Amino acid sequence: MSTDARFPALRGALRAALGLAAFTLAFTALMAFTHYVTRDRIEAAAEAQQMRLIDDILPRDQYDNALLKDVVTAAPPANIKRIWRARRGGAPVGLVFETFANDGYGGRIELVASLGADGKLGGVRVAAHKETPGLGDYIDPARDPDKTRPWIEQFIGVDADLPPAQWAVKKDGGAFEHRAGATVSARAVTRALGQGSAWIAARREAIFAAPADSNIGADAQEE
């Protein structure tokens, strides 16, 4: 007496399992192949996208190193993620850093900003946000109805050493404008920028001196 005759249900289950396994294998192979073919293109596209954002806040003619390769990271409690170091002929020019605010109206707002050698902000861009369309999304210059003087431009040239109390919207007694009806988005961006740029400015030397791809801890020397 064979096993097959005694356990017909088992046999059916085995066949189904083998069939499912075969399909899984075949389609996983298809996905792996596609990943292999598209990997380099996706990486290049993501880099180009990143550079498009950075070009808006740090002109390419100011530095001559491979900016995206010259990167260090920071960890909490700093609200900083990656920091790219711009150099010209090996000498420090400026820093481009990713910062974020967790208290936007629609959750987290991701920002990219540059800090020049003079300790002043060179520019700020919103990399990702979920602020209300038509209300709070003016923080992104592409969505700002005021094209001649977008809201985010007021941060250009602001000194990172500005006292913390000044890093706030005018409604809260700070130095920065906001648009009526959507204070929360402006407040979040302003505060995050204040914290972020002060953190960066205080560790400027250490950031430039650190080896590429290393992590700048919160304990890095403050000047």
Place this chain on the structure above:
Amino acid sequence: MELQHLRESAHNGLWRQNPGLAQILGLCPILAISTNLVNAVSLGLATVLAMALSNLAVAALRRWIAYEIRIPVFILIIAALVTVLDLAFNAWFHSLYLVLGIFIPLITTNCIVLARAEAFAARNSVFASTLDGVMMGLGLVWVLALLGALRELLGSGTLFSGIDMVFPGLSALQVFGDGYPGFLLAILPPGAFFILGGLIAAYNAINAHRAAHTPPATAAATPTTPAVAG
């Protein structure tokens, strides 16, 4: 024969069993992405591709798919093909991918794709199934386009905003001029429900009007929409 087949498939997908208006399947992407015309049509076209490919694959492989495990296999096929599409979008249409990014994987969960695999592709030829996928997808595209256009027009007074992400150099159309104050509700999710509700009402009204003006014999022959959970 083939021509009649094509006509029937087109009529089914575009009107009689329209996924957006009659089957009311796949509401998740419809409501989430239809804030403007460009996003709506882009995701719609991605869905057409996903449906055509998944119907093609299911119809071609149906002989080897055991009946008991057909649903997991369909889902496997759909998920794999959508992943392939997702990677392809990321590689070749990167700026559009940044907008549609999180919605492309969601095509997998769009039950219209699985519904057509199970209800049509599992028992029809490769050609008929692919055609069905394309037509059902196109039915979703025109509803999405109309919904996206209405929401964008009411909400921000523009059309084709974001077109530069698909065709660099083109810019949005300011239909109501710069002074348009905007109508936020149309862009927020409730606006999608209101406008889709309006479209479904109009669709039903047109069908009722047609039924009233056709001879009873034909009207009675119109089959009702199969109810598919989703």
